[in-house]
Amino acid sequence: MKLSGQVKFRDIETGVWVLVGDDGKTYLLDGGDRKLKKDGLRIEADGTVDDQSLTSAMVGPRFVVKSYKSK
Amino acid sequence: MNNDAHANDDHGHGTHVAGTIAQVTNNNEGVAGVAFEATLMPVKVLNHFGSGTTAAISDAIRWAADNGANVINMSLGGGGRSAVMENAVAYARKKGVVVVCAAGNGGRGVVEYPAAYPGSVAVAAVGPTGALAPYSSWGKELDVAAPGGDKSRGVEFGILQNTIDAQNNAKSVYAYFNGTSMATPHVAGVAALLFANGAKTPDQVEKALFASAKAAPGQTGWSDHFGHGIIDAEAALKAVKKIDANGELLAGTSKLDNHSIPTRYEVVQPLGTGFFDIDWKPFLWAAGLLAFVLLTLGKKERPGYLNILFKPGFLVPLAITTLGVFFARWVGDPSSTTVQAITLPLPDWLQKIIFGRGSLANPIVYSAAIPLVASFFAIKWKSLRPIIGGLSIGFAGILGYTIWAKAPALAWLPFTFLAIPWLAFNGIVCLFIARAMLKKEKAA
Numbered sequence: 309m310k311l312s313g314q315v316k317f318r319d320i321e322t323g324v325w326v327l328v329g330d331d332g333k334t335y336l337l338d339g340g341d342r343k344l345k346k347d348g349l350r351i352e353a354d355g356t357v358d359d360q361s362l363t364s365a366m367v368g369p370r371f372v373v374k375s376y377k378s379k
Numbered sequence: 380m381n382n383d384a385h386a387n388d389d390h391g392h393g394t395h396v397a398g399t400i401a402q403v404t405n406n407n408e409g410v411a412g413v414a415f416e417a418t419l420m421p422v423k424v425l426n427h428f429g430s431g432t433t434a435a436i437s438d439a440i441r442w443a444a445d446n447g448a449n450v451i452n453m454s455l456g457g458g459g460r461s462a463v464m465e466n467a468v469a470y471a472r473k474k475g476v477v478v479v480c481a482a483g484n485g486g487r488g489v490v491e492y493p494a495a496y497p498g499s500v501a502v503a504a505v506g507p508t509g510a511l512a513p514y515s516s517w518g519k520e521l522d523v524a525a526p527g528g529d530k531s532r533g534v535e536f537g538i539l540q541n542t543i544d545a546q547n548n549a550k551s552v553y554a555y556f557n558g559t560s561m562a563t564p565h566v567a568g569v570a571a572l573l574f575a576n577g578a579k580t581p582d583q584v585e586k587a588l589f590a591s592a593k594a595a596p597g598q599t600g601w602s603d604h605f606g607h608g609i610i611d612a613e614a615a616l617k618a619v620k621k622i623d624a625n626g627e628l629l630a631g632t633s634k635l636d637n638h639s640i641p642t643r644y645e646v647v648q649p650l651g652t653g654f655f656d657i658d659w660k661p662f663l664w665a666a667g668l669l670a671f672v673l674l675t676l677g678k679k680e681r682p683g684y685l686n687i688l689f690k691p692g693f694l695v696p697l698a699i700t701t702l703g704v705f706f707a708r709w710v711g712d713p714s715s716t717t718v719q720a721i722t723l724p725l726p727d728w729l730q731k732i733i734f735g736r737g738s739l740a741n742p743i744v745y746s747a748a749i750p751l752v753a754s755f756f757a758i759k760w761k762s763l764r765p766i767i768g769g770l771s772i773g774f775a776g777i778l779g780y781t782i783w784a785k786a787p788a789l790a791w792l793p794f795t796f797l798a799i800p801w802l803a804f805n806g807i808v809c810l811f812i813a814r815a816m817l818k819k820e821k822a823a
Contacts, residue, residue, distance in 0.1 A: 318484075318514070319530050319531075319557070320484045320514050320557060320558045321392060321429075321484065321556055321557075321558040321560050321561075322391050322392050322395075322429065322554075322556060334485065336430075338428065338430075359457075359458060359459060360432065360433060360458050360459065361430045361431065361432060361457060361458055362425075362430065362431055362432070362433065362436055362455045362456055362457045362458050362492075362493075363425070363429055363430040363431075363455060363456070363457050364392045364393075364425055364429040364430075364454060364455050364560055365429060365484065365558075366455065366456040366457055366481060366483040366484040366485065366491055366516075366558070366559065366560070367483075367484050367485055367514075368457070368485060369457065370430060
């Protein structure tokens, strides 16, 4: 699944990286590489949405990034 | 998790949460725990990234319940509704376990699972001022609020606990975290204290917790932002002493007015299908107001009873407005959510469909707006008049009934005392519309 949006660091729980999607939803970021972790970075990413897992972050479904490019 | 026999933390979140419950306290070192003599039963269900599956967590809930846990703290959430997990929570509660869960950090009006399951105590987070923390989720399943920190005001406004360093698991650090995860163990800790001080059942623990909760700033009754209020450990311990032999709280223990507290179980109970399971009161209000409207009309203007009032064109909108699609309970499945929604009076189900679960009543829905807009159409199409007359009388009945039943909290209105004049004014407008709709035109 392709998603675009902005990478954000949220200081919640132990600190979490989220993708604020252009679809209006917030995803818990997973996968990708270290360069993805840049607050404010706009990306277009391909990956899978996992809305089954439960997390300690509780900010939204996990989005496991397979590949991405920054815009 | 990790397929090993120990539950050592490799993430840093769980140890922090556990510290809030039962940190070694009064040792002149570091920080304190709420129930520092409690025994912890760490069960690892999340991986080193802090995520886990419904199946593993459900297993863990049952395992903890079978192995003598009194309180289960779940500072986790997400995923969809799962029957497996819902049953696990119900199982634990039946075995006498208080299940305490975080409402979620989405900052929106949706309580995450497992907090949203019946039988679980759902906890929202408040910051240092007692206001809802900006990240905290809220909704109609909420039970209580507790301190979860608010680092948007500065790091020192987080919750400080001793844990392992997230980047180097061998290192011990004191870390400020904030989240509904941090609020949850405050409640679990107090629940443990209540068990240690005379509470025998989860019912008693929850009653004492909820009755003793203190109002958040501006809170006047049960609210979808704070539930019963912010937990108060000392007051909860006093409240638990006031539980009588039948497990009921003695009168006068509760700090908040309880009349508006929704019961968590009403949602899953199927509708009653008897004649008296229908709530006739709004309809009776409407009927009374209809009689009043008819009395204000002169003899020549009064509609004929048979040609308007007993026609389906008038009665059906009146019934749907005040009783909902009441016969759906006999036609459809009384436990389905659709049937439960449409058997509510019209404004209530519009409210549910448009604004979703858990939102406060919208003052526009509970006003004369809908009959008023509808009446414009009747200027041109006269045959619509009985229908809109029924609708308006129905709305007047609902608004009148709502005032009589002590007015709900309306959204947007800053003071609840404004709700009654609002409902009264709109009720009168509805009566005027109804009167205009039912009035027989004088023969030209």
